[in-house]
Amino acid sequence: MELTRRDAAAALAAIGATGGVALGVRRATGDGGRGGAEAEPARDGDGTPGDEAVREAMTAVARTVYPEAVSGLDAFVDGLLDGRLDGSAHAEGIRAAVAEVESAARSWYGAPVADLSPADRDDLLREMGADVAEENPDGTTAERVRYYVVNELLLALYASPTGGELVGIENPQGHAGGAESYRRGPR
Amino acid sequence: MSGAEDASGGRDARYRQTGDRARGDVDRTPVPDTDVCVVGAGPAGALVADRLAGDREVVVLDAGPRFDPADRLARQERAIRPFYDRPDVWDVGGERDAHEIAGDRPYPLNHARVKGVGGSTLHWQGMVMRLHEDDFNSGTARGVGPDWPIDYEDLRPYYAEAERELGVAGASDNPYAPPREEPHPMPAFEPSYSDSLFAEACESLGIAMHSVPNARNSEPYDGRSPCVGYGTCQPVCPSGAKYDATVHVERAEERGATVIDRASVRSLEHDGDDRVTAAVYATPDGAEHRQTADAFVVAAGGVETPRLLLLSAADRYPEGLANGSGHVGEFFMDHLFAGAGGTLDEPTRQNHVGFYTSACDQFYDEADEAQAPFKLEFFNYAGPSPVETALSGDDWGDPLLDQLREGYGNHVAMGGLVEQAPRADSRIALADDRTDDHGDPAPRVEWSVGERALDTIERANEIQVAILEELGADVEWVAGPDATGPAYHHMGTTRMSDDPDRGVVDADCRTHDLDNCWIASSSVFPTSGAMNPTLTIAALALRVADDVEARLSAQT
Ligand SMILES: Cc1cc2nc3c(=O)[nH]c(=O)nc-3n(C[C@H](O)[C@H](O)[C@H](O)COP(=O)(O)OP(=O)(O)OC[C@H]3O[C@@H](n4cnc5c(N)ncnc54)[C@H](O)[C@@H]3O)c2cc1C
Ligand code: SF4
Numbered sequence: 001m002e003l004t005r006r007d008a009a010a011a012l013a014a015i016g017a018t019g020g021v022a023l024g025v026r027r028a029t030g031d032g033g034r035g036g037a038e039a040e041p042a043r044d045g046d047g048t049p050g051d052e053a054v055r056e057a058m059t060a061v062a063r064t065v066y067p068e069a070v071s072g073l074d075a076f077v078d079g080l081l082d083g084r085l086d087g088s089a090h091a092e093g094i095r096a097a098v099a100e101v102e103s104a105a106r107s108w109y110g111a112p113v114a115d116l117s118p119a120d121r122d123d124l125l126r127e128m129g130a131d132v133a134e135e136n137p138d139g140t141t142a143e144r145v146r147y148y149v150v151n152e153l154l155l156a157l158y159a160s161p162t163g164g165e166l167v168g169i170e171n172p173q174g175h176a177g178g179a180e181s182y183r184r185g186p187r
Numbered sequence: 188m189s190g191a192e193d194a195s196g197g198r199d200a201r202y203r204q205t206g207d208r209a210r211g212d213v214d215r216t217p218v219p220d221t222d223v224c225v226v227g228a229g230p231a232g233a234l235v236a237d238r239l240a241g242d243r244e245v246v247v248l249d250a251g252p253r254f255d256p257a258d259r260l261a262r263q264e265r266a267i268r269p270f271y272d273r274p275d276v277w278d279v280g281g282e283r284d285a286h287e288i289a290g291d292r293p294y295p296l297n298h299a300r301v302k303g304v305g306g307s308t309l310h311w312q313g314m315v316m317r318l319h320e321d322d323f324n325s326g327t328a329r330g331v332g333p334d335w336p337i338d339y340e341d342l343r344p345y346y347a348e349a350e351r352e353l354g355v356a357g358a359s360d361n362p363y364a365p366p367r368e369e370p371h372p373m374p375a376f377e378p379s380y381s382d383s384l385f386a387e388a389c390e391s392l393g394i395a396m397h398s399v400p401n402a403r404n405s406e407p408y409d410g411r412s413p414c415v416g417y418g419t420c421q422p423v424c425p426s427g428a429k430y431d432a433t434v435h436v437e438r439a440e441e442r443g444a445t446v447i448d449r450a451s452v453r454s455l456e457h458d459g460d461d462r463v464t465a466a467v468y469a470t471p472d473g474a475e476h477r478q479t480a481d482a483f484v485v486a487a488g489g490v491e492t493p494r495l496l497l498l499s500a501a502d503r504y505p506e507g508l509a510n511g512s513g514h515v516g517e518f519f520m521d522h523l524f525a526g527a528g529g530t531l532d533e534p535t536r537q538n539h540v541g542f543y544t545s546a547c548d549q550f551y552d553e554a555d556e557a558q559a560p561f562k563l564e565f566f567n568y569a570g571p572s573p574v575e576t577a578l579s580g581d582d583w584g585d586p587l588l589d590q591l592r593e594g595y596g597n598h599v600a601m602g603g604l605v606e607q608a609p610r611a612d613s614r615i616a617l618a619d620d621r622t623d624d625h626g627d628p629a630p631r632v633e634w635s636v637g638e639r640a641l642d643t644i645e646r647a648n649e650i651q652v653a654i655l656e657e658l659g660a661d662v663e664w665v666a667g668p669d670a671t672g673p674a675y676h677h678m679g680t681t682r683m684s685d686d687p688d689r690g691v692v693d694a695d696c697r698t699h700d701l702d703n704c705w706i707a708s709s710s711v712f713p714t715s716g717a718m719n720p721t722l723t724i725a726a727l728a729l730r731v732a733d734d735v736e737a738r739l740s741a742q743t
Contacts, residue, residue, distance in 0.1 A: 065583035122584075132581045135270045147270065151578045155267065158574040158591070167573040167591045171539045174267055174574055176415040176426065179405070182379045182539035182567055 003072040003162050008079025010175060011156040011163075048095040049102065055081055057098045060114040062153050064121045069166060070157070080156045090148075093137055097148035100141050104128055125150070215470040217478040218246045218445050223735060224466050224480035226452045226495065229306020230721060231707040231728040232486030233435035234352060238732035240442035243739065246478055247436070247444060248468050250283070250451040250491075251303030256433075259425040266419050267572075269579040276422045277301040277309055282624035283451070290613065290633035294521075299675035300488060304448055307488065307675070308431040308721070312421040312542060313402040315355055315722040317346050320365050321552060322560065322716035330556040331608050331639070332714040336685045336694035339365055342726050349725035350400075353430045354408040357400030363548035373405045375544075376414075379567045380536040381599060382545040388657035389547070394650070396565065399546040402430040402721075409434065418572075420541035450476075453627055454499040455483065455508055455704070463508075463704045469625050481742070482735050486707040486728070489519070489677025493615045493710060494630045496681070496691075509681070509698035512688055516616050518609035519632070519680050520715045521673035523640050525561065525647035526666040528569050528600030529655055535599050538572045543602075550650065551717065559606040559643040560717040563650065570598025599660055601651040604674055606717040607640040615680050634673070641668040676720045681710040695734045696727060703738075707731045 059077045085091045105113040129142030135151045136143035157163035164172030171177030221244045225232045228249035236247045265271040274280045274297045286296045301309045320339040321328040357371030375398040389396050404413045414428040449471050456465040465477040493516040499508035507515050547563040554560040573591045613635045617628035648667050655662050684690025687699035698704045707728040709720040
């Protein structure tokens with residue numbers, strides 16, 4: 001199933017172009033949240049990645065966490081990040097988490113995440129613990145990667161009409177798909 | 188000290204415009220020459236303020252913040268993301284909302300309320316029914332609890348008005364509903380696909396299904412959008428199609444009322460003539476202020492209203508303000524949830540919207556001493572929502588998609604609400620050793636439920652399971668007497684009675700002990716029925732506003 005920029009627009013309309021607004025308040029005033037004590041800084045120490053690098057890495061991760069059946073990832077992830085990389089605290093969280101994924105990719109596999117084979121990318125994310133971690137914006141590396149990278153992408157997909165349709169719900173929660181679909185029977 | 192002395196200036200000098208607010212430049216000082224001070228900006232307080240604002244100087248004090256409408260999508264994201272708990276969606280919790288739970292049953296108080304402009308309707312589901320005629324005469328008609336000092340007929344015109352104010356989508360196809368003279372302001376939402384599956388099963392069992400009134404726009408209404416199907420009604424509607432009390436707060440402000448947020452009222456002061464003189468409130472800068480007024484309306488919800496009266500104890504009222512009867516805080520009631528659900532071997536199309544469209548009130552008026560009134564609901568949101576499941580799985584890619592497909596699609600479920608009878612040992616009191624952010628004793632919730640309600644839950648479960656089995660469902664869960672929980676409707680804690688020894692407020696919702704103090708809240712319900720309370724709260728609030736106006740006019 002083809003994902004389009006229009007799906008990205010729908011996903012943004014669902015989850016908000018400025019996901020950081022209220023969430024940012026929490027980060028700024030919180031005490032580090034659950035698991036905050038274990039939080040580690042980005043390992044590479046050479047600053048957070050720019051927009052282009054974030055896009056490349058996020059698209060690469062999307063290839064791993066999205067099902068085979070979806071295509072059109074580049075335009076979808078681009079459209080999503082157009083809205084989400086908006087200078088908010090949430091956007092900074094995405095950058096920082098991507099930096100950690102990149103840093104692990106380089107030190108463990110010797111290449112940026114976008115250049116890894118699908119199997120290596122999958123292994124990398126699992127070795128980071130992002131598959132079993134519970135999301136937490138202030139948590140450990142694994143929990144932050146889960147929150148800002150893996151779940152960021154899964155939320156956008158499964159709150160979009162195309163993502164919902166893969167599961168059998170063309171008007172998923174979070175998507176303003178109208179007040180008629182609930183009345184329709186299965187096709 | 189008079190209000191004029193401690194107020195800092197006239198209204199013209201105040202900075203209460205949105206733009207100034209956004210810069211954090213908020214004036215939270217009292218307003219001089221105020222006629223009516225309302226405590227609480229939920230639907231009760233907002234409706235009172237709106238109704239009086241045109242002719243009277245009205246000030247509304249609310250303990251919580253103004254929420255920025257632009258943040259609603261971000262709040263919706265919190266509702267979907269597993270990291271956030273329900274209270275996080277509207278920033279409930281922390282010292283401000285400290286409380287103690289001490290009854291037979293746990294009570295998750297901070298899941299059950301929102302503090303801020305709009306009150307708990309920011310989180311609510313928006314189902315709005317009128318109580319039945321016998322609910323007002325429970326003692327006489329069913330042998331349980333006292334009769335209300337007012338009847339359905341007294342409230343009937345106010346119900347119609349409340350339906351217009353909130354914007355209710357409904358139809359007149361419910362043969363069990365009390366009499367009404369005019370159609371609902373908007374047409375009802377059409378039944379869902381899963382309702383059509385239930386309809387066949389109910390028909391063969393001789394069980395009636397009918398539409399259900401929603402405080403949610405089925406078409407554009409009052410300048411607000413129709414429902415667009417976000418499906419997260421509870422806890423947040425990003426489109427504004429679901430009514431919340433910011434509607435009436437904004438209208439009251441347009442008509443001249445002053446609404447002060449983050450103004451937590453710590454006590455009410457009185458004089459020697461049994462009149463309330465001032466609401467003493469704290470603001471975030473650490474200052475304490477006194478808002479004086481000719482009339483006071485306490486609309487702080489069914490838990491904080493009795494707490495505020497208890498916190499206002501003084502030499503003249505040692506047991507708490509307006510507590511000559513000793514009943515402030517007692518008879519705390521909620522509606523009990525009864526439910527059952529399972530799966531079919533065919534698609535059921537759930538979780539497109541976050542509200543239900545069909546119900547069954549057929550068994551409601553069977554109520555007597557042994558059986559409580561109860562109603563049944565046919566859910567449109569049974570089983571998991573795929574997007575939420577996706578975020579808490581432990582896999583991704585194709586295996587995740589397979590899990591989602593397996594988990595979603597075939598669920599069905601029914602809910603229901605059951606009345607609990609009032610009992611003095613179910614109550615809101617002051618905690619002995621827990622305090623809030625101002626050092627005041629926190630509320631202590633002592634919730635207990637009697638056998639009649641628990642037996643009735645079983646009866647509701649029997650019908651639910653029979654319907655599900657008739658439908659061919661594999662019944663996977665039943666929320667019976669052991670698994671039941673509250674519906675987050677706080678009632679009974681300042682009950683209404685003609686007799687000052689038996690109740691806190693009179694039939695006009697004015698306190699027996701203080702001449703210029705009214706209570707607008709479900710806390711005045713002597714018995715609760717099994718219908719969601721807020722339409723009745725709204726009707727009573729409109730009636731309170733009329734009584735306040737009449738008494739203020741009579742004084743001048
Ligand atoms: C999850 C959920 C679902 C619900 N669904 C439904 C439904 O479908 N149908 C229905 O009828 N009802 C429903 N309700 C209940 C409904 O929300 C309440 O009945 C209604 O909001 C009560 O209105 P109120 O104005 O009396 O109190 P609230 O809405 O609770 O407002 C009280 C206000 O008073 C303020 N306050 C409290 N103490 C002070 C103080 N000391 N000083 C200043 N301000 C103070 C608070 O900050 C708050 O804003 C639901 C509630 C919840 C939580
Ligand atoms: S489904 Fe609920 S949340 Fe969505 S628009 Fe309708 S009322 Fe609002």
